[in-house]
Amino acid sequence: MKRTVLIFAALIAALLSLFQLSKYSYISGDSSIEMIIAVIAVVFLLIGLYINKRRNQGKKDPESLGIDHEKIKQLGLSSREYEVLQEISNGLSNREIASKLFVSESTIKTHVSNLLIKLDAKRRTQAIQIAKKYRILPE
Amino acid sequence: MKRTVLIFAALIAALLSLFQLSKYSYISGDSSIEMIIAVIAVVFLLIGLYINKRRNQGKKDPESLGIDHEKIKQLGLSSREYEVLQEISNGLSNREIASKLFVSESTIKTHVSNLLIKLDAKRRTQAIQIAKKYRILPE
DNA sequence: AGTAGTTTGGTACTTTAGTATGAGTACGCT
DNA sequence: AGCGTACTCATACTAAAGTACCAAACTACT
Numbered sequence: 001m002k003r004t005v006l007i008f009a010a011l012i013a014a015l016l017s018l019f020q021l022s023k024y025s026y027i028s029g030d031s032s033i034e035m036i037i038a039v040i041a042v043v044f045l046l047i048g049l050y051i052n053k054r055r056n057q058g059k060k061d062p063e064s065l066g067i068d069h070e071k072i073k074q075l076g077l078s079s080r081e082y083e084v085l086q087e088i089s090n091g092l093s094n095r096e097i098a099s100k101l102f103v104s105e106s107t108i109k110t111h112v113s114n115l116l117i118k119l120d121a122k123r124r125t126q127a128i129q130i131a132k133k134y135r136i137l138p139e
Numbered sequence: 140m141k142r143t144v145l146i147f148a149a150l151i152a153a154l155l156s157l158f159q160l161s162k163y164s165y166i167s168g169d170s171s172i173e174m175i176i177a178v179i180a181v182v183f184l185l186i187g188l189y190i191n192k193r194r195n196q197g198k199k200d201p202e203s204l205g206i207d208h209e210k211i212k213q214l215g216l217s218s219r220e221y222e223v224l225q226e227i228s229n230g231l232s233n234r235e236i237a238s239k240l241f242v243s244e245s246t247i248k249t250h251v252s253n254l255l256i257k258l259d260a261k262r263r264t265q266a267i268q269i270a271k272k273y274r275i276l277p278e
Numbered sequence: 279a280g281t282a283g284t285t286t287g288g289t290a291c292t293t294t295a296g297t298a299t300g301a302g303t304a305c306g307c308t
Numbered sequence: 309a310g311c312g313t314a315c316t317c318a319t320a321c322t323a324a325a326g327t328a329c330c331a332a333a334c335t336a337c338t
Contacts, residue, residue: 078314091265093294106317113296123324124295125264126230132278139271139278217284233325245287252326262294263325 068135075118075134082136084111089128089137207274214257214273221275223250224258228267228276 072082080101087097094112098105112124121127131137211221226236233251237244251263260266270276 080315088264089268091260091262091268093262094296095294103315104317106319107315109296110316113298116296121230122296123230123232125227125267128264128267129228129230219285242285243287245289246285248326249286252328255326261326 066135067138071134072136075136077115077118077136081111081115081118084108085115085127085131086137088112088115088124089131205274206277210273211275214275216254216257216275220250220254220257223247224254224266224270225276227251227254227263228270 077085083101084097087100092100094108095105098108101108116122116124116127119127119130121130128137132139216224222240223236226239231239233247234244237247240247255261255263255266258266258269260269267276271278
C-alpha cells in the first residue's frame with residue numbers, strides 16, 4: 001500500500017507543476033494551450049500505463065512463485081529433504097543429486113525414502129506431482 | 140493490431156474534442172483552465188489504465204492453457220507416446236500405465252524408451268521437466 | 279502392392295530406484 | 309548431561325526403470 005501513496009503523491013505533484021506551467025504560458029500569451037494539453041494528455045496516459053503495469057507485475061508473481069512454506073512444515077519435511085525434492089523435480093538421478101550436494105548416494109536414497117513416506121508417494125514422479133499439488137514446488 | 144488502431148483513433152478524437160472544449164472555455168473567459176487540465180489528466184489516466192488492463196487480459200489465458208501441439212509434431216511424438224508421457228507426469232508406474240491403457244508393460248517400456256530419445260532425456264523425471272519446458276504438458 | 283510409420287509384445291540384460299536396518303556424528307534444547 | 313532430531317553413510321536386498329534387439333500386425337499413403 002506504500003506504493004499507492006507514493007504514486008498519488010507523484011500525481012498530485014505533477015498536476016500542481018502543470019498548473020504552474022499553464023499559468024506561465026497563459027501570461028506569456030497566445031494559443032499554445034493545445035501543446036500543453038497534448039503534453040498533459042500524453043504524460044497522464046503514460047502514468048496510467050505505468051500504474052497498471054506495476055499492478056499486474058505485483059499480481060503475477062505471488063501466483064506463480066507462491067510456495068506454501070506452511071505446508072512444508074506441516075508435512076514434516078526437513079530442509080535437506082526439501083532440497084532433494086527440488087532436485088528430483090529438476091529431473092536429476094540420485095547419483096547426480098549426491099554429487100551436487102556433496103554427499104553419498106546412500107544419503108540421497110535415505111532422504112528420498114523418507115520423502116516418499118512423508119508425501120505419501122510410491123515413486124519420485126508421484127512425489128513431484130503431489131508436491132506441485134500442495135504448492136511446495138514451483139510449477 | 141486492429142485494437143491498437145481503434146485505440147489510437149479514439150485517442151485522437153478525444154484530443155480534438157478537448158481542444159474544442161478548451162477553445163470554447165477560453166473564449167468564455169477566466170481561469171477555469173485548471174479544471175480543464177484536471178479533467179484531461181483524469182481522462183487520459185483512465186484511458187491508460189484501460190489500455191493496459193485490456194492488454195493484460197489477453198496475455199494471461201494463452202500462457203496458462205496453451206499446449207504447444209506444433210512442438211509435439213516437431214519432436215515426432217506419436218499419439219500413444221504422448222499418452223504415456225501424460226501418465227508419467229501423473230506419477231504412474233509403467234505397470235499402472237499398462238493396465239490403464241490395456242496393453243502390456245513391455246509395450247509401455249518401448250514407448251517410454253522412444254519417448255526419452257525423442258525428448259533427449261535420460262530419465263522419466265527429466266522427461267517431465269523437459270516436456271513442461273516445451274509446453275507440451277500442462278504445468 | 280509396396281513402403282513407411284505406429285502399435286504391440288517378447289526376451290535378456292544393465293542400471294537406477296527404493297526398502298530395511300543399523301549406526302555414528304552433530305546440534306540445540308531443558 | 310541427556311534427549312530428540314536431522315544428517316550422514318553403509319550393506320544387502322527387492323523392485324522398477326531403462327536398453328537393445330527382434331518381430332508381427334495394423335494403418336495409411338501413393
